[in-house]
Amino acid sequence: MTETNESGVLLHLTRESTSIKSILGDQQVRAVNAYGAVRKHDTLRDTQRVVCLSEIEPDSRVRLADRRGDFGLAFRADWAKSAGAAPVWYLPRDAGPQQVLFNLVKAMAYGRGKDPDPQHPLWKLTPFIDYPGTYEANGAPTSYEWSWEREWRVHGHLPFRPADVKFVCAPEAAHDDLRAVMLHRGYECPLIDLRWPPGHRAPAGTPEPKTQERTVHGLFDGDPWAGSDPGVEIDPPMPVQGWREQLDEPYDTLDDWWEEYHRDD
Template structure:
């Protein structure tokens, strides 16, 4: 198979060589990479979802998508993982829409090799849309009809009564079904800048203690402008894994109520250098 050519020049600011996926969140609080996190998941800007994704190496579909999501005989075949090819420097709008500060980025080549691709648009009421609806009627009740192999990759933007469906700005790609990956497949992670050093210490500890996957790819803050993103992505990869991080340990008094107090030892990973 001929290699997909998607390495656009850096001055083509309207194009992207990457596909991004933000973890589901509600945007109400920040989390830290620590074994002592106590904040509730109800106030999560995507941290817990992202940690689940990274620990399992799996992105699961958020639901059924496309023009056949309600009509398909087997809705499970319409379930897809969604990505965006919004170019670097414009990722904040997607972060804000997803109410998430955490996410993952892949190269287009990786997603393409796994069978993913850009979705198609057949506007509501157009001749193309009418033709697709006719094909879906022909495949009604037959889950193996060829039309159901493409419907998850087609959206129908337009006006529907008093509402409208307009999401072309997301420049969406989809992958049907679960997407499995390894740390080496990840181009970068979205993490708030103030947590980058702590995240590096966390993954260093995970690596040295063999506790699970460890990610040493670039970390990107969705708020960064394109120049800052490019700077980070151009850095040389680690020649070797980082050293085992050290800890900050201290004791803290905890009030148990009814006049009872205990001394609790707190152990936190010490941040590694951002250099």
């Protein structure tokens, strides 16, 4: 298990534009695939379906897009935790703790001469446990090592509201199409391309806030598009049109923007 900065973001990525449109429209990321220590067990597989999220460092974003896809959305880590997300526990194969847990899971899943009880609380933990290492596949050694993704998982589906989404990502060529979907569905968050190079100046055109009480002060301090909190002095409201062009210069590049989104509160 890796330590986390809970002011950071967790990304869910997919390869298809139709998938992210469906997610945004349904306001839910569906738990389609089974993961974890008993993901291949016939009886338990359906109890191991999860939503996968990644707490990546800025310099790993392109590597993650290569593996998972360029379309996706991000949530604050603290919000995702409140929705049931937890970091994956990586136990290296053949390490002492892995052997203890492996033997326990094996005995519970296979060693009783009958199918395991899907309601046993152990199976609520196994989706969050992985055994990285080198395995035999098709007669050749294969590396199973994804700890660099700093993965979190949610057991079951992950419902959300548009206001819970910190930003949406897609290839820049798909932005016009996806921006129309976001505006129609009420998403007011930024839209970025994970492959923008260092120093890239993000183009104007991110969905505008619908109300003038939401200020740029809230965009980079706490939750994006946060409204006025009682007792907190904030900047005067900005005009609805042209908010992106009026951002301070330090936030004009993708690197500065990303660093600010990952900073400690």
